[in-house]
Amino acid sequence: MKHELDKIYIPSAGELGTYEKWEKSGYFNPDNLDLPESAKSYTIVLPPPNITAKLHLGHSAMLAIEDLIIRYKRLNGFRTLWIPGTDHAAIATQNVVEKKILQEQGKTRHDLGREALLKEVWSFLEKTQGEILTQTRRMGASLDWSRLAFTLDEQRQNAVKRMFKEMYDEGVIYRGERMVNWCPRCHSTLADDEVEYKEEKAKLYWIKYGPFVLATSRPETKLGDTAVAVHPDDTRYQHFIGQELDIEGVLGKFQVKVVADKAVEMDFGSGVIKVTPSHSFIDNEIAERHNLPGKKIINEDGEMMANCGKYAGMKTAVAREAIVSDMQAMGLIDHIDEDYIHNSARCYRCDSVIEPLPSEQWFIGVDKKIKRLGDKSLKERAIEVALENKITFTPDRFKKRYIDWMENLHDWCISRQIWFGHQIPVWYKDKEIYCGLEAPTGDGWKQDEDTLDTWFSSGMWTFSTLGWPENYNDDKKTGDLAKFHPTQVLETGYEIITLWVSRMIMMSLFALDEVPFSQVYLHGMVLDKDGKKMSKSKGNGIDPLEMIEKYGADAVRLSLLMGFTPGNDTKFSEDRIETKRNFVNKLWNISRFVLSSDNLVETDTKVIPQAKTLADKWILNALQETVATVSKNLDEFNFSVAADILDNFTWNQLADWYLEISKIEKNKDDILIYILKQLLIIWHPFTPFVTEKIWESFNDNLLMVEKWPQFENIDTVNSKNINLDFNLIQDIVVAIRNARSLNKIEPAKKLQAVIYAHGLEKILFDNQEIIKNLKTGIDNLEIHSDGDKINGAIAIVCGSVEIYLLGAIDPQKEKERLTKEKNNLEKLITLQEQKLANQEFVGRAPEKIVTAEKEKLENYKKDLFKINQAII
């Protein structure tokens, strides 16, 4: 039997077909996997990409990692489910569409009206969503497309309404007036994390304010002042505290109260601040503490309100100028700092200046005690599950970040003043209010105009995709929800841990009283070669689709899996993909070589073939070690390390040595095909396309659902000896090649070689064909045992050149080395025993540390035992 593969692997030619084959097989869907009832499930939800943008390399990294995990688990007999989906990204999407309409039709959303705008949004989405799904397929992602979800499709809308109602009925969701970050342009509130702060040069006005001079950057808010505040310890102003003062302003005199509050910094300005409760977060808090009234003077368009006299209707910035010039005329301005640097709050979408305003909004009360959560609040439970390690983080340090953030969390404002999104399921009629899944019967009910924060629906992602609430009745899970929830791992970028991860945890705890996933794996960002974020506007982005066309999806995947460690950013450039393309081609050619033999034997992958020579033992042993360490590292999410080990075995051991030897020592077909099969299975999660392609050339079954190789416990002493013996042969071959090169012996010229090696004659004799023929050009080889002459070293005489391999694998030297190591270990054991016996830390240090130290001692002893064995 002989199999032919093309000389060069051209990925773009076959990848689409291979993906189609997988998809047709149905195995992306766990229901179709041929598994015993007892098989454990393994679920990942794909972080739904935002539908407005094309996928970037960050997405590709995410897909590569998640597909790697899923394929690895599938090969290991898990009931693997990876759920695809997309996110409606409410504000972002509406913005893109609004911009488009303004450009194409010259209309605003108010010109169109709610219905017409939503129609435009949906038709836009149809196009972009398709593109994203195509890109995802091209990466080779083995997602179960039959379970495709969208955060705003019908099923998710039902789930969201149900969730809202349950939280409303429980009193977790409430409506209240709060200071919010208001974007006057978007006409919407922004969550704290949607506000961006930018350093800017501004003017700082020192104004005369009754008996004080105080500094402000927003003199126009003076119209809304109801107090001034000083620090309670500030000796300069003690006697003013508690007084009511008449202050002269541009609209006449007004009264303020002087209060003492620790929020005031004595060192800033004059140590006195004016308090505008309705238009500043800090002032609002101060006002709450001191029961001060608020006075609203700025409306939702960012304009001065009717109560502002002649300034009414002006934008705040305009009013500022007008008021300052009036104040100057009245002699109320002391002086102005021109280059005061401050942080200006901006809308993350449109960059408008944020206006803090009191406003009616919907909130999730994170501190509200909830009966079904054992009278604990969402915040408490969400922190608890992390502390109890019901959810673990990779890397571990993000656990701290998560908990810190959680602890400082304020009530979450979930209403947004936009049209595209989940409309709030609340209806009003006069003073009546109704929350329900459907509109209430009867006339005159009007639904709340607002929609929900996009994270409300994506926070429900792990269970809304698995059929909640239909699959959840009387606190019992059924169907997909029972089978696949909680999911096993959430893989996402670390920047999203607060925005998304935390919300998923709270939502799942509320809905099901269980965690949404047990592990969080966080990847870093893919940066450009200068360490800058890739972005469209900078033009420094690398288009994944283009890279896939050029180098193949496998190469793109590998380039994003290797040299990329959890939680750390990576600088990326195209040549990283190129070298991986070279590797994929190498793997192809290894297979081509193995499969080109005339007498290939089909062997069962489970049966380890008989090793006939040292090289056979060595490579089979190396394969075992490789399988073991790769599996271990994949289990621990060390994807890059796993790939490195595998790469080293494939290229440096198998291709560079064993395949060359197989040209000299014949009849290795059974071993070669065995290794190839194992290798293809192990590589498959990393490079699914090329491995499946090779596999199909000699096998009818899909590689995708093969069995991951099992490995036996490795006899470390024996395998060490095999390695030592084989390394000797390698060293001799390399030494002879070097001698040729250094002494300019012509390659074509045949050599007579004599090796003197005391005590190693047998190994050398057994492997003389390799020494003669592995590109050393030895014509005639003699092996002598003559220790006296060469002082224990191995001497090789090639023609007229003498080579000495000193201190290498000489048994005498090796024994010395081992003895040294033994002495060292014995010393360590003594030290460790002393440490354990004498040190004060025993009994005082945490138990953990003491056991760790004891374990260390045990390990030393084990090592010593092994070495003693080896010496014999």
Place this chain on the structure above:
RNA sequence: GGGCGCAUAGCUCAGCUGGUUAGAGCACUUCGUUUACACCGAAGGGGUCCAGGGUUCGAAUCCUUGUGCGCCCACCA
């Protein structure tokens, strides 16, 4: 202001709970190839592990201070 991370070869990075001579890929130098693969092979050069101090028999690794980057959070009236 609070917190986190990074600093190792020219470049991109590994280096787990301290243990022989600090590794890989790319780049570089030399040599080679009718052979599965030039998307190749062989050999080689290149590192005061950011700096100072400390702990230890032993430090790239642990502690401390400093310097330089990067990120997150809070936000200054």
